[in-house]
Amino acid sequence: MVINPGSTSTKVAICKGEENVLQKNLSHSPEELEKFPKIADQYEYRRDIILQWMKEEGYTTAQLKAVVGRGGLLKPMPSGTYMVTDAMIEDLKIGVQGEHASNLGGMIAKSIADQEGIHAYIVDPVAVDEFDDVARISGMPEIKRRSLLHALNIKAVAHRVAKEMNKDVNELNLVMAHLGGGISIVPLRKGKMVDANNANEMGPFSPERTGGLPVGDLAKMCFSGKYTLAEIKKKISGKGGLVAYLGTNDAREVEKMIASGDAKAKLIYDAMGYQIAKEIGAMATVLEGKVDAVVLTGGIAYSQMLTSYIKERVEFIAPVIIKPGEDEMIALNEGVNRVFSGQEKAKIYEEEVK
Numbered sequence: 499m500v501i502n503p504g505s506t507s508t509k510v511a512i513c514k515g516e517e518n519v520l521q522k523n524l525s526h527s528p529e530e531l532e533k534f535p536k537i538a539d540q541y542e543y544r545r546d547i548i549l550q551w552m553k554e555e556g557y558t559t560a561q562l563k564a565v566v567g568r569g570g571l572l573k574p575m576p577s578g579t580y581m582v583t584d585a586m587i588e589d590l591k592i593g594v595q596g597e598h599a600s601n602l603g604g605m606i607a608k609s610i611a612d613q614e615g616i617h618a619y620i621v622d623p624v625a626v627d628e629f630d631d632v633a634r635i636s637g638m639p640e641i642k643r644r645s646l647l648h649a650l651n652i653k654a655v656a657h658r659v660a661k662e663m664n665k666d667v668n669e670l671n672l673v674m675a676h677l678g679g680g681i682s683i684v685p686l687r688k689g690k691m692v693d694a695n696n697a698n699e700m701g702p703f704s705p706e707r708t709g710g711l712p713v714g715d716l717a718k719m720c721f722s723g724k725y726t727l728a729e730i731k732k733k734i735s736g737k738g739g740l741v742a743y744l745g746t747n748d749a750r751e752v753e754k755m756i757a758s759g760d761a762k763a764k765l766i767y768d769a770m771g772y773q774i775a776k777e778i779g780a781m782a783t784v785l786e787g788k789v790d791a792v793v794l795t796g797g798i799a800y801s802q803m804l805t806s807y808i809k810e811r812v813e814f815i816a817p818v819i820i821k822p823g824e825d826e827m828i829a830l831n832e833g834v835n836r837v838f839s840g841q842e843k844a845k846i847y848e849e850e851v852k
Contacts, residue, residue, distance in 0.1 A: 501567040503602040513831045537597045541605040565611040566830045567603025569623020571595035573851040579833040582608040582618040586847040621833030622650040633693040647694040648676040654829035655795045671785045677796035683777040685784040702773030705747035708738035775811035789816035
């Protein structure tokens with residue numbers, strides 16, 4: 499079973515070998531999720547919905563050989579497939595590097611796997627850290643830049659692009675742009691993700707997040723007395739970006755607004771594309787301009803309007819390849835299959851964290 503929690507939905511799949519036998523996107527309304535003070539508190543609610551879905555589809559947990567969940571904001575760690583351990587669960591519950599829906603993946607996977615005495619796994623979590631040391635310096639000694647990115651999809655798509663170019667991914671320099679509810683722009687140097695914006699608090703704004711902000715004005719807002727810490731954090735991640743300006747996190751709805759002549763919607767959408775293109779340009783400098791391709795992926799890469807806007811501004815850097823959607827469900831299943839086939843050994847979190 500493959501489990502991929504997102505901010506407002508949980509993608510689930512039953513896989514047999516490499517085949518995705520059955521998949522469903524289980525939606526959760528904002529009203530349902532607002533009942534839980536912390537994201538980690540949602541895990542039983544989401545788990546029970548998954549088990550009910552399995553029952554309705556005629557499957558039981560006894561049929562499962564393993565359960566794999568999307569990895570979350572864990573401590574910095576190398577790329578790979580990891581067995582979910584009690585130590586990992588504790589770090590997911592407390593949100594050792596922050597709260598995010600992906601933290602629920604390992605928690606739900608282990609809860610279901612434990613019912614049958616089988617193993618639970620995660621693959622290439624957002625906390626994968628392959629940064630160059632120079633990329634960690636923020637400008638303030640008390641604060642380090644952190645590697646928090648959409649590692650799973652970025653790695654999977656990079657491998658696919660390399661295959662289509664008849665190259666090994668370790669031979670290529672790519673600027674990868676994952677465009678979803680959060681946005682990660684990553685310079686991939688010879689297969690390693692050597693830098694990235696933290697999608698929760700840096701880089702371009704996205705459907706739900708503010709991205710980087712003028713820090714002086716943000717500091718004033720924090721000390722204005724108008725907001726609690728929790729409210730500020732929600733404004734930055736969850737109620738920022740398109741949601742803050744246009745009241746929706748759905749790019750398709752924004753494009754409908756634009757088609758109906760909404761000038762504000764066009765300005766905001768263009769601004770998001772503008773900021774994405776700027777970040778791609780910045781990450782090209784990390785690769786010293788030696789870029790084999792710029793790759794646009796993620797759910798919003800389906801938008802021809804947005805990808806055309808970005809392409810016009812960055813194709814001088816390198817050819818632009820568009821791979822819309824997310825390969826996360828396939829990539830999670832592939833990670834476990836590599837362990838089953840002996841191609842890869844499952845890693846233990848507490849032995850690998852930095």
